[in-house]
Amino acid sequence: MLSAVGLTYEIAAGRVLAPFFGTSLLTWTTVIATVLGGFSLGSALGGIVAERPRDAALRATRGALVGTAVLMAASPTLLGLLHNWGARGTQGMMLSVFLVFFPASVLVTLPSPLLAKLAMEARPGREGSSLGFVLAAGSVGAIVGAILAGFVTLPLIGSTATFATCGVLTLLCLPFLRGGPPDNRVVTLAAAGFVGFAGLAGTPACEFESGLSCLDIARKGPEIFLVSDGTVQAAERSAPQELGHGSVPLALGYTDWLWSRMAHDLGPAPSVLFIGGGGYTLPTKLLAARPDARAVAVEIDPLVTDVVRSHMPRASAMIDAAGYDASDSGSAAGRLGIVHDDGRVYLNETETRFDAVVMDAFSSGSVPAHLVTRETFARLRDIVDGPVYVNLLDAPDGPLARGVHAILTELYPHVVVAQGPVSERNRTNVLFAAAAQPLDAPVDQPEGYGPVRISDARAFTDDRGWVGHR
Numbered sequence: 496m497l498s499a500v501g502l503t504y505e506i507a508a509g510r511v512l513a514p515f516f517g518t519s520l521l522t523w524t525t526v527i528a529t530v531l532g533g534f535s536l537g538s539a540l541g542g543i544v545a546e547r548p549r550d551a552a553l554r555a556t557r558g559a560l561v562g563t564a565v566l567m568a569a570s571p572t573l574l575g576l577l578h579n580w581g582a583r584g585t586q587g588m589m590l591s592v593f594l595v596f597f598p599a600s601v602l603v604t605l606p607s608p609l610l611a612k613l614a615m616e617a618r619p620g621r622e623g624s625s626l627g628f629v630l631a632a633g634s635v636g637a638i639v640g641a642i643l644a645g646f647v648t649l650p651l652i653g654s655t656a657t658f659a660t661c662g663v664l665t666l667l668c669l670p671f672l673r674g675g676p677p678d679n680r681v682v683t684l685a686a687a688g689f690v691g692f693a694g695l696a697g698t699p700a701c702e703f704e705s706g707l708s709c710l711d712i713a714r715k716g717p718e719i720f721l722v723s724d725g726t727v728q729a730a731e732r733s734a735p736q737e738l739g740h741g742s743v744p745l746a747l748g749y750t751d752w753l754w755s756r757m758a759h760d761l762g763p764a765p766s767v768l769f770i771g772g773g774g775y776t777l778p779t780k781l782l783a784a785r786p787d788a789r790a791v792a793v794e795i796d797p798l799v800t801d802v803v804r805s806h807m808p809r810a811s812a813m814i815d816a817a818g819y820d821a822s823d824s825g826s827a828a829g830r831l832g833i834v835h836d837d838g839r840v841y842l843n844e845t846e847t848r849f850d851a852v853v854m855d856a857f858s859s860g861s862v863p864a865h866l867v868t869r870e871t872f873a874r875l876r877d878i879v880d881g882p883v884y885v886n887l888l889d890a891p892d893g894p895l896a897r898g899v900h901a902i903l904t905e906l907y908p909h910v911v912v913a914q915g916p917v918s919e920r921n922r923t924n925v926l927f928a929a930a931a932q933p934l935d936a937p938v939d940q941p942e943g944y945g946p947v948r949i950s951d952a953r954a955f956t957d958d959r960g961w962v963g964h965r
Contacts, residue, residue: 496668498636499643500661501603504567505530506644507661508596511571511654513724514700514709515578516588518858520962529592533600540601541608552609553672559605560669561686564662566599568693571655571700603665606672607633650706655699662690705798712806718746719807721774723799726888728857729774731807743780743809748915749924751941753853753884754780756911756928759937760882761851764788768849768879770838770866771856775803775810775831782817782830791821791832791849793841795856800833839865842874849878854885862887862895864961869902869954876906882934883907885927891917895961896925897952903929905954913940914947925949 509518509526516522544555577591611629615622648657666687701709701724713720717733730746745751754777761767764787769778772794781788794800804811813831821832834841838856852875856866865871867887875883883903889895891914903910907929915924925947928934955961 496636496664497603497606498633499640500563500567500664501530501534501600502637502640503644503648503657504570504596504599504603504640504661506641507649507654507657508570508592510649510706510709511574511658511700512588512592515574515582515591515725517724517726517861519861520864521585522588522592525589525592526596529597530600533597534604537601537604538607541605544605545609545612556606556609557669557672559602560665560672561683563599563602564665564690565686566602567665568659568662568690570595570599570658572693606668645706649704653699653704654709655693659690659693662686662693666690703798703802705796707796708798710798710802712802720746721799721803721807723857726857729776729803729807731774731776731809733808743776743783745776745780747776748941748944749886749926750777750780751939752913752915752924752926752937752944753777753855753886755937755939755941756882756884756934757781757851757853758784760928760930760934761785761788765850765881766790766848768847768852769793770842770852770854772799772803772833773855773857774807775800775814776807777853777855778831779810779813782813789830789832791834791847793834793836793838793856795835795837797835800835838863839871842871842878845878847878848880851881852879852883854883857888862961864955865957867895867899867902867955867961868957869905870957872902872906881932882928882930885929887925887927888922889925890921891923891925891947892950893925894952897950898955898961899927900949901952901954903927907931909934911936912947912949913944915941916943 505526508530509523512518512522512526541556544552546552547555573595574591577587577594582588582591611626614629615625618625644657648660652660666683669683701711703710709724711722713722719731720727721729727747732744732746745754757767757777763785765781765785766789767778767781769790769792772778772792775792778790778792781790800814804814814833817830818833819829819831821834822836854862854866856862872883885899885903887895887899900910900912909930909932911928911934913926915926917923926944953959
């Protein structure tokens, strides 16, 4: 059971980290290295504990289990406190991961050597097979924990409750440590009460959570924002009544830039592929402005679509009026096809041709690495006859923008690049339009957006790709 708890805890750690520091190769590497480091130290210390007299060893092991339960249940709160105290950037992420997740990782594995010793003592003369069974049980438990976290607890009850569940399961191991001095029932009951309180009263990481997304809805005057892992992914603005029901005002500057390009570059009846549904604002704008246009939006997480339909009225109305399930190639009962799948998988499998594509997919605050490779854009060139539009979040002339720019200039003879206002975190929207035909300057440029020069760099590939935004 402790192995299952340990793996569940590790996966939940990567999930709960996303609203504060995003999800990337760097965050997952840090989590895995930290937790495995804790497991290693816990096993070493547990070996020392196992050599103590039986009563002392059992007392220390029970204390480790209680400490594990409390620390696991408190992990989301501790992470939030460190973030509020100023933990930022790569260094802040690494420090937070170590302080929050390392201690519990040490304690959860501390009982393992004693349990292995007890198993071997129970079968004199068959110590080898007893140890083998213990190690095998640990591996099976780890598998169960990984499945439990990814397919059950995180999608169904969220990360905060998953940490509390880890604490509960840890405390349930106490009755199996028979013999030795009796438990300190006051401490055990206090720990159980804390774990229960953390699970029931703890603040959820976000309003809406699945195994893929951690979403919030924020409102500011007439604007509704869809926030994913702490980063604004989309926004919708109510239209003045005199503009009429068919008007779809855009609330974010980068969507204004993309729409300006699309309105200038595309004909009256384009077929446009959107990789990343987000708030469905651009598909809604396209279909409202061009009655003969068609769109397919590929969104990996059905929760995003559900939240949009519940909280973003204009996009919801368009989905209700024109939406259909485009995953069934034989069905096209509307103008807005919706596919719940990974964008790269869809690109690899689709036989549909499009007049243009908008690449606007994000995981937390950055683009998934497999969507910004030479192979991805080469596939787009095969199925898209017209322009390719790309939205990135990066530092000015940052490594992500440079890598994507290298890909586009390699595959397309005409590439236009623009940059938006730079935030306090030194991040900005970097926007690309690439095509086989010349691209004139768009008629309208949103305030704060203008052309920008991107430095030369190595093009990302499937083998050597983007490692994640820091």
